[in-house]
Structure formats: structure tokens, C-alpha cells
Amino acid sequence: MASNRKNAKFDIFTKIALIFVIAIIILLVLLPLANIFKFAMDPGGRVIFTDLPKSLVDQEIVKNTLKLGLTVGTLGTLLGFFLAYTQTRIEFKGKRILHVINLIPIISPPFALATAVIVLFGRSGLITRDLLGLRPTLYGYPGLVIVLTLSFFPVAYMNLLGMMKSLDPALDEAGSILGANRWKIFKSITVPLLIPGIAGSFLLLFIESIADLANPLIIGGGYTVLASRAYISINGDYNIPGAAGYSLLLLIPALLVFLIQRFWSQRNSVISVTGKPTGRINPIKSGPIKYLLLTITWFVSILIAVVYLTVIMGSFASIIGVNNALTLEHFRYVLSGFGGDSVKTTVILALIATPIAGMVGMLIAWLVIRRVKQGSQILDFLGMLGIAVPGTVIGIGYAITYNDAVRIAGYTIIPQLSGGGAILGGAIVIVMVYVIRSSPAGQRSGIASLQQIDPSIDEASASLGASGFRTFRLVTLPLIRGAFLTGLMYAFAHAMTTLSPIIFLVTADTPIMTQKILAEADQGRYGNSFAFCVILIVIVLTVMGLINLAVRGRKTTSYKPLAMVQ
Amino acid sequence: MKAKTGRLKLTNLTKEFGNGSDRVIAVNNLNLTIEPGEFVTLLGPSGCGKTTALRMVAGFENPTKGSVQLDGVDLGSLSPDKRPMGMVFQSYALFPHMSVYENISYGLKVQKMSKTKIREAVGELLDSMSLEHLANRAPNQISGGQQQRVALARAMVVRPKVLLFDEPLSNLDAKLRAQMRIEIRSIQRKMGITSIFVTHDQDEAMSLSDRIVVMRNAVVEQVGTPDEIYRKPNSVFVADFIGRSNFIKVESVKAGKVGTAKIVVVGKELEVAAHEKAIASSEPVLLLRPESVQVYAAKKASSTGVGQGKVKNVIFYGPHVEYTLTTNQGEITAVVSDPTFEEIVHIGEMAEFTFSPERAWLLPSDAEHNQEIH
Ligand SMILES: Nc1ncnc2c1ncn2[C@@H]1O[C@H](COP(=O)(O)OP(=O)(O)OP(=O)(O)O)[C@@H](O)[C@H]1O
Ligand SMILES: [Mg+2]
Numbered sequence: 001m002a003s004n005r006k007n008a009k010f011d012i013f014t015k016i017a018l019i020f021v022i023a024i025i026i027l028l029v030l031l032p033l034a035n036i037f038k039f040a041m042d043p044g045g046r047v048i049f050t051d052l053p054k055s056l057v058d059q060e061i062v063k064n065t066l067k068l069g070l071t072v073g074t075l076g077t078l079l080g081f082f083l084a085y086t087q088t089r090i091e092f093k094g095k096r097i098l099h100v101i102n103l104i105p106i107i108s109p110p111f112a113l114a115t116a117v118i119v120l121f122g123r124s125g126l127i128t129r130d131l132l133g134l135r136p137t138l139y140g141y142p143g144l145v146i147v148l149t150l151s152f153f154p155v156a157y158m159n160l161l162g163m164m165k166s167l168d169p170a171l172d173e174a175g176s177i178l179g180a181n182r183w184k185i186f187k188s189i190t191v192p193l194l195i196p197g198i199a200g201s202f203l204l205l206f207i208e209s210i211a212d213l214a215n216p217l218i219i220g221g222g223y224t225v226l227a228s229r230a231y232i233s234i235n236g237d238y239n240i241p242g243a244a245g246y247s248l249l250l251l252i253p254a255l256l257v258f259l260i261q262r263f264w265s266q267r268n269s270v271i272s273v274t275g276k277p278t279g280r281i282n283p284i285k286s287g288p289i290k291y292l293l294l295t296i297t298w299f300v301s302i303l304i305a306v307v308y309l310t311v312i313m314g315s316f317a318s319i320i321g322v323n324n325a326l327t328l329e330h331f332r333y334v335l336s337g338f339g340g341d342s343v344k345t346t347v348i349l350a351l352i353a354t355p356i357a358g359m360v361g362m363l364i365a366w367l368v369i370r371r372v373k374q375g376s377q378i379l380d381f382l383g384m385l386g387i388a389v390p391g392t393v394i395g396i397g398y399a400i401t402y403n404d405a406v407r408i409a410g411y412t413i414i415p416q417l418s419g420g421g422a423i424l425g426g427a428i429v430i431v432m433v434y435v436i437r438s439s440p441a442g443q444r445s446g447i448a449s450l451q452q453i454d455p456s457i458d459e460a461s462a463s464l465g466a467s468g469f470r471t472f473r474l475v476t477l478p479l480i481r482g483a484f485l486t487g488l489m490y491a492f493a494h495a496m497t498t499l500s501p502i503i504f505l506v507t508a509d510t511p512i513m514t515q516k517i518l519a520e521a522d523q524g525r526y527g528n529s530f531a532f533c534v535i536l537i538v539i540v541l542t543v544m545g546l547i548n549l550a551v552r553g554r555k556t557t558s559y560k561p562l563a564m565v566q
Numbered sequence: 567m568k569a570k571t572g573r574l575k576l577t578n579l580t581k582e583f584g585n586g587s588d589r590v591i592a593v594n595n596l597n598l599t600i601e602p603g604e605f606v607t608l609l610g611p612s613g614c615g616k617t618t619a620l621r622m623v624a625g626f627e628n629p630t631k632g633s634v635q636l637d638g639v640d641l642g643s644l645s646p647d648k649r650p651m652g653m654v655f656q657s658y659a660l661f662p663h664m665s666v667y668e669n670i671s672y673g674l675k676v677q678k679m680s681k682t683k684i685r686e687a688v689g690e691l692l693d694s695m696s697l698e699h700l701a702n703r704a705p706n707q708i709s710g711g712q713q714q715r716v717a718l719a720r721a722m723v724v725r726p727k728v729l730l731f732d733e734p735l736s737n738l739d740a741k742l743r744a745q746m747r748i749e750i751r752s753i754q755r756k757m758g759i760t761s762i763f764v765t766h767d768q769d770e771a772m773s774l775s776d777r778i779v780v781m782r783n784a785v786v787e788q789v790g791t792p793d794e795i796y797r798k799p800n801s802v803f804v805a806d807f808i809g810r811s812n813f814i815k816v817e818s819v820k821a822g823k824v825g826t827a828k829i830v831v832v833g834k835e836l837e838v839a840a841h842e843k844a845i846a847s848s849e850p851v852l853l854l855r856p857e858s859v860q861v862y863a864a865k866k867a868s869s870t871g872v873g874q875g876k877v878k879n880v881i882f883y884g885p886h887v888e889y890t891l892t893t894n895q896g897e898i899t900a901v902v903s904d905p906t907f908e909e910i911v912h913i914g915e916m917a918e919f920t921f922s923p924e925r926a927w928l929l930p931s932d933a934e935h936n937q938e939i940h
Contacts, residue, residue: 170655170656170657171659173624173646173653173655174653174655175647175661175672177624177651177730178672178676178720179647179676179677180676181645188672189661193661
């Protein structure tokens with residue numbers, strides 16, 4: 001038998017797939033990152049690092065970024081934990097609806113939340129000023145914390161919900177029959193078993209919140225973070241090496257935390273269930289804990305519901321809170337002219353990118369789990385870079401790399417892809433961003449579902465004489481179809497709502513919705529920006545619904561005896 | 567020595583799930599008294615309510631009706647952590663984030679026992695179950711059989727008054743299963759803990775139990791010692807579920823001496839042991855275990871057997887031979903021990919079969935038996 005540490009000889013399909021995937025990773029992540037690095041080493045970039053010990057301003061920015069990451073990571077994880085715990089351990093009416101409400105932030109553009117929160121809770125907020133007579137200052141740290149926590153906690157929620165559901169209820173029962181009460185079980189069994197999920201969620205939220213650009217631009221006020229500083233370097237100072245320097249400064253903690261997160265989740269995947277899980281969860285039936293949890297859950301869900309209702313109402317009101325007269329003016333504006341173009345372009349580009357992202361993700365997953373033995377960890381890591389690297393950094397990297405033709409030894413390898421005069425008006429580079437930002441979701445769900453499938457199924461196919469490609473197409477892909485389609489849904493939602501890399505790459509020929517929403521909000525035309533958000537959410541929901549139908553529509557082909565076919 | 571504790575009394579224990587059209591009666595009026603130190607198995611086909619009954623005793627399910635008493639005290643709706651019981655789960659439910667030692671000491675820690683005492687108690691148990699070399703391993707670093715033993719140790723270290731087992735051996739291979747049976751039984755005997763063991767494996771039930779409770783469709787069919795259940799089953803169902811059976815139609819029945827009946831089978835008159843309801847039954851059947859049937863070649867002119875049949879199949883196992891005969895009474899299976907080479911009858915040949923009346927058992931037909939229960 002061949003040692004399973006060494007890579008067996010690859011068949012031709014595996015080789016092609018491997019080369020294809022590596023080429024994608026090089027072009028879509030590594031090359032832009034290399035250029036960031038190159039520019040950051042220019043004098044204009046280097047100065048940011050050399051001056052950091054002296055520059056109080058830059059120190060403040062770094063501190064702001066880390067503080068924001070830590071706060072949002074902590075609060076978002078706590079919130080996700082409480083809501084997931086409530087979902088799994090308490091029986092109450094409206095459970096399903098609250099679950100769905102908790103997921104809305106995942107499929108909506110991030111600043112929908114920010115803008116609506118300003119309208120509701122800002123200095124002239126509908127709730128703060130008109131209802132409570134308060135005039136708080138939201139801009140800055142407090143506003144960012146609220147908005148980012150609400151935007152990102154669903155990631156922690158989903159993560160922990162999945163883990164809580166997969167815990168064998170018999171573990172609780174074993175604790176219980178050994179004399180432990182509910183609190184003791186919670187402390188000594190539930191929480192320790194969820195530590196990997198808790199830590200993983202915290203680190204993910206940390207990365208997401210330090211990488212976010214849209215919210216600091218809308219609600220950050222004077223609270224500058226690395227992402228917004230890099231943006232200002234490009235759009236205000238026109239200092240590319242400076243932007244590259246700040247990007248690198250942001251990239252370091254992001255990648256570091258990403259590596260820690262991977263290390264954690266691998267070391268702690270101890271939740272192995274032997275035998276069939278038995279027993280069932282004993283719900284919390286009474287007591288202050290139940291009411292405390294229910295209060296938190298309802299409060300958060302109502303808050304989210306109010307925020308998104310504001311988005312919807314704001315899109316139909318003349319100026320929400322000032323003149324609430326119903327109007328379709330915002331939709332007219334948004335759907336005609338430039339606005340309408342941006343809707344069309346965004347949807348087309350996202351639809352092109354989605355299947356590519358799904359395929360790339362699945363291919364990497366398959367290679368990592370089934371084909372590549374040596375270095376599979378590295379391949380997995382490289383595949384995840386698209387999401388580990390902050391969007392701002394990706395965007396700046398692309399702008400630097402593809403604003404000009406890529407040449408090797410004087411020969412043009414790739415023509416100019418981004419900026420004015422690029423081929424296809426810069427559309428290619430946007431599809432590339434969508435693909436690399438979305439494929440990691442497919443990769444993760446692909447890996448998760450391939451790990452569930454017995455490798456001997458692949459081997460059976462090979463032993464019956466199927467080539468690598470046929471095995472992948474006829475056996476592997478159908479088996480992970482569910483994961484593939486889920487991956488597609490996330491890929492599409494992700495593409496439609498992404499902003500930070502796009503903002504550096506849009507041209508007059510390829511207007512993109514998220515960038516338009518930001519521009520409208522920036523001008524204070526919230527009605528237009530809300531209308532955009534509503535349209536975007538409707539599109540995302542429609543496409544997700546269609547994909548869902550496709551999942552349910554096609555089951556395994558059923559065998560019919562000949563007699564029945566006639 | 568103090569008086570033995572751990573008498574468990576289940577009275578009219580009933581559990582219904584759901585309501586309206588999806589109402590399921592999982593356990594129906596279970597009455598059972600288990601003596602201190604007794605080992606009782608609940609045996610029955612899948613879905614008959616064994617697990618539900620066990621979970622009501624543990625306190626994981628609240629009975630719809632009826633009560634669980636321990637040493638004369640009604641446990642009422644006492645939660646599981648307040649009941650002096652231990653349980654071994656089918657999935658073992660070992661805490662994956664704790665070492666073997668931590669798993670076993672968990673119950674004592676919950677009782678706030680001092681560290682040194684815990685070390686002593688756990689150490690002793692680890693030693694007696696030969697687990698000490700695994701103390702610092704994680705549950706996923708030990709084998710299935712070892713996990714099973716750790717689960718048993720964890721349940722036992724708190725000295726429960728009652729031990730509950732829900733198919734704890736079903737994840738082990740046959741050899742280990744047999745070995746664990748012996749181990750469980752010997753430890754349980756030594757400690758004298760009242761035990762309820764759920765299984766649908768009859769060998770397990772026969773080899774482990776002081777008494778067996780056979781369940782079917784939420785109802786108890788029979789309670790008895792393994793030999794009673796095997797030799798004197800209450801019903802065709804029990805006879806069929808436990809061991810292998812031949813059922814032979816009876817042509818006529820008359821009362822005989824106490825506990826027996828005079829019957830006619832295959833035109834021959836015999837006096838056999840009989841169930842008390844068999845004589846009044848309209849269609850009693852005769853139970854013959856395969857090992858009670860003798861088979862030999864039908865060569866002699868004068869027949870000495872009970873009946874004749876054609877050999878449909880013969881399987882030679884070494885110590886015994888198994889025959890399937892086609893007879894006027896239907897197919898009859900016989901297991902004949904230690905036959906000589908010459909004695910073996912071959913496929914297609916005619917054979918005679920016979921049995922000694924004291925090894926047969928007359929049963930009432932099942933339909934009547936069930937009517938009385940409902
Ligand atoms: N929580 C529940 N809700 C509804 N019905 C249930 C529930 N638990 C058990 N039942 C039903 O009660 C009946 C008895 O189930 P139980 O689990 O006690 O059977 P069992 O004898 O342990 O079977 P097995 O040998 O398969 O474990 C079954 O019909 C089952 O479907
Ligand atoms: Mg069961």
C-alpha cells in the first residue's frame with residue numbers, strides 16, 4: 001500500500017484542476033498582494049512603518065482598529081451565543097421568525113444598517129430625538145460598534161447554532177444523571193464543548209470588523225481606522241505607496257488572526273460522537289434565565305426588524321422623518337439612468353461570477369480533501385485568502401496591479417483590466433473580485449460535506465474504471481450538490497453586497513450598486529440609498545429562493561423497473 | 567450490615583407522546599417491582615417502548631400516568647440530577663473535552679467530594695476495571711470497548727442505588743459484546759446495584775438477567791426468569807421472539823393432571839406441560855424447541871416416531887446438525903446434537919421425527935391472549 005503522506009501520481013484531470021486553481025489564486029490574490037508589498041516598500045509606503053513609533057496619529061489609527069475589532073468580536077460573539085442558546089434550549093412562539101430575522105444582516109448591504117441606524121438613533125433620530133428627546137452622537141466608536149455588531153453577529157450565531165445542534169443531547173443527560181444541575185452542566189459541559197466555536201466566531205468577527213470600510217466611511221465620523229485611512233490615501237491624498245503601506249499594516253493583524261483561527265479550529269475539533277446520538281434536549285421551562293434570554297432575543301430581533309422596516313419605509317417616504325409623504329420618486333431615480341445601469345451591471349456580473357466562484361470553491365475543496373495529501377493545508381489556506389485578506393487591501397492591490405497591462409520581460413501577459421480605458425470597461429476585474437471573495441464560502445461548505453462522505457465511494461468509482469474527471473462529475477459533484485448550491489447562494493449574496501474592494505475599481509462604464517448606495521448616502525440622499533438597498537435585498541432573496549427551489553426540485557433519479565416505464 | 571436498598575417499584579407507568587391523530591402510547595400501564603440488587607432486562611422489538619420506560623425511571627421523561635418508587639419513596643417529578651441513579655448510554659455520552667479520569671470523577675466532583683477522596687475512589691475503580699493506563703487519554707483516543715468501560719465506571723463511581731443501561735453494547739462487535747456482558751454482570755453482582763438493562767438482543771437478555779421483561783407494543787407480555795421465558799412462554803409472540811420455535815397444530819385438548827393437558831397431535835395422544843389458559847383456548851398450539859426434536863432416517867418398517875417428513879435442508883455445524891423437514895404439520899426445524907456419521911439423514915430422504923412430551927409446552931393462541939390484555 002502506498003503511504004498516504006506522499007502524493008500519489010496525479011491523474012490528468014487532477015493535474016489540470018490543480019494548475020487551474022493555482023493560476024486563479026496567483027492572479028486573483030497573490031499577484032495583487034505582491035504588488036501591495038512592493039509599493040509598501042517604496043519610500044512613500046515605508047515611511048508609515050518607520051514613523052509609526054513617532055506618529056501619534058497613526059498609532060491612534062492602529063489602536064482604533066484593534067479596539068473596534070476586539071469590541072465587535074466580543075459583543076457579536078456574546079450576542080450570537082445567547083441567541084443560538086435561546087434557539088436550541090427554549091421553546092417559545094415565533095422561534096422560526098426570529099431565526100430568519102437574525103439572518104437578514106447577512107444578505108443585506110452593510111450600510112443599509114448604518115444608514116437606518118442614523119435615521120433612527122442619530123442626533124435627529126426618529127427614536128432618539130422625536131420619541132425620547134435625546135440627541136446622542138452616534139458618529140464614531142459607539143455608532144460603529146452598534147452597527148458592526150448587528151451586521152456581523154449572525155456569523156457567530158450561525159456558527160454556534162450549528163455546533164449546539166450537533167452536540168449529543170445525551171451529554172447533557174449524562175451530566176444530569178451524575179447529579180449536575182443546569183448551571184453546572186452549562187459551565188462544565190456546554191461551554192467547554194463550544195469553546196472552539198466561540199473562539200472561532202470571535203476571531204472571524206474580529207477580522208470582519210477591522211476589514212470593514214463601508215461603515216467607517218458612513219458612520220465613523222472622526223474615528224479613523226486603517227481601512228478608511230488607506231481609502232483616504234488613494235481618494236484624498238492620491239498617494240498609492242501610502243495606501244499600500246496602510247494596507248500592509250491592516251493585512252498583518254488580519255492574516256495573523258486568520259492563522260490563529262485556523263489553528264484553533266483544527267486543534268479543537270474534538271466533538272466526535274460515537275454511536276447514534278440518543279436522548280433529546282430538555283428545554284429550559286422556567287426561571288429568570290429563561291426570561292432574560294427571551295428578552296435579549298426579542299430585543300435584538302425587534303431592533304433588526306425595526307431597522308429594516310426603516311429601510312423599506314425610507315425608500316417609499318419623501319424624506320423619512322421630515323416629510324413622510326408616500327412617493328415612488330426614489331425608485332424612479334434609482335431604476336432610471338445611471339442607477340438602473342448599476343442594477344443591471346451588478347446583477348449580470350454577480351451572476352457570471354457566482355457559478356465560477358462555486359466551481360473554484362468545490363474544486364479546491366475536492367483537491368484538498370481527496371487528491372492533494374502533501375501541502376493540502378497550504379492549498380486550503382491559499383484558497384481562503386480571498387476572504388482572509390481585507391476587502392480594502394484586495395481592492396487596492398487590484399487597482400495597483402491591473403490598472404496597467406501586466407508584462408513579463410516586455411511582453412504583455414494580461415491587458416489593462418481596471419480603470420479608465422480598460423477592456424470591457426473594467427468589468428473583468430470586478431468579476432475577479434466577486435469570484436475570489438465568494439469562492440471561500442463554497443470551499444468551506446464543500447470541505448465540510450466532503451469530510452462526511454466516505455472516501456471509498458471515490459475509490460469505488462475509480463475501481464470501476466472512471467477517470468478522475470468522470471469521478472468528480474458523476475460521483476463527487478452530485479454528492480456535494482447541496483453544499484455546492486448553498487455555496488452558490490452565499491457567493492451570490494456576497495458578491496451583491498460587497499463594497500470595500502469594489503470602491504477602488506468601479507469605472508463610469510461599470511457602475512456597481514453598492515458603490516452607488518454609498519454615494520447617495522454620502523450626499524445625504526437616504527431615500528435613494530434605501531431604495532437601492534430594497535432592490536438589492538429583493539434581488540438577493542429572489543435568486544436565493546430560486547436556488548433553493550433547485551435544491552428541492554431535483555432528487556436522486558428514481559429507478560423504475562422496465563414494466564413501469566412503458 | 568445495613569439493610570439492602572434499591573427496591574424499585576413501577577406502578578401503572580404510562581407515557582403518551584403527541585396528541586390528536588399523532589398520539590402515540592409508548593408505554594402502557596407498566597407494573598413491575600425490582601428487588602434490591604436484581605438485574606432486570608427490558609426486551610422487545612424496536613419501538614416497543616423500552617427506552618421510554620427507562621427514561622421515565624431516570625427522570626428524563628415525565629410519566630403521563632403512574633409512579634416510580636424507590637425504597638417506598640415516590641420519586642414524583644424529581645429531576646434526574648436528584649435521583650440516586652446512574653446511566654450508561656447507547657452513545658456512551660463520554661464528555662469529549664475531558665480525559666478518562668475527568669469523565670469518571672465528574673459525578674464525585676459534582677457532589678463536592680474532596681480531591682483526595684475522589685482520587686482514591688476513581689483510582690480504585692480504574693484499577694479494578696483495568697483502565698488505569700488510560701486515565702489521561704481523551705475519549706476519542708481509546709477503543710470502543712474501552713469507551714464502554716469508562717462509561718460504566720463513570721456511572722458506577724457515584725455508588726448509585728439503581729443503574730440504567732440503554733443498549734450499551736450495541737456499538738460493539740460480537741466478541742467484545744460477549745466479554746462486556748460478563749464484565750457488567752460481575753461488577754453489578756459485586757456492588758449489588760439494582761439494574762435495568764434495555765436491549766433487543768435476546769442472547770444478551772438471557773445471559774445477563776435475573777428476570778426478563780418482554781415488551782410488545784407498549785405492553786408487557788411476560789415477566790420471568792430466563793428459563794421460564796424460554797421454557798414456559800406466555801404467548802406465541804414470546805416463544806417466537808426468544809429462541810427458535812416450531813409451532814404444531816393440536817387436534818384435541820383435554821385437561822390432564824395439574825399443569826398438564828392431554829392432547830392429540832399427528833394422531834397420537836400425549837400428555838404435555840401446558841399454560842393455564844391453553845386448555846380453554848379454542849386453538850392451542852404446541853411449542854417445540856428445535857433442540858427438543860429428534861430426527862432419524864425412516865428405514866424401519868415399524869415407525870417409532872411421532873411423524874414423518876422429507877428432509878428439505880441439512881446444515882452440518884460440527885457439534886450439531888440442523889434439519890428442516892417438510893411434514894404434514896408444516897415445516898419443522900430440528901437441531902440434533904452429536905450425531906454419528908451414519909446417523910445423518912440427507913437432503914431428499916425421508917426422516918422420522920420425535921420428541922419427549924416433557925420437553926413440549928402447550929400455548930393458548932395469540933389472538934385470545936392479546937384480547938385479554940387490552
Ligand atoms: N419524543 C417522542 N415523541 C414522539 N414519539 C416518541 C418519542 N419518543 C419515542 N416515541 C415513540 O414511542 C414509541 C416507543 O419508543 P422507544 O424509543 O421507547 O422504543 P424502543 O423500544 O426503545 O425502540 P428501539 O429498540 O428502536 O430503541 C415509538 O413508537 C416511538 O416512535
Ligand atoms: Mg431504544
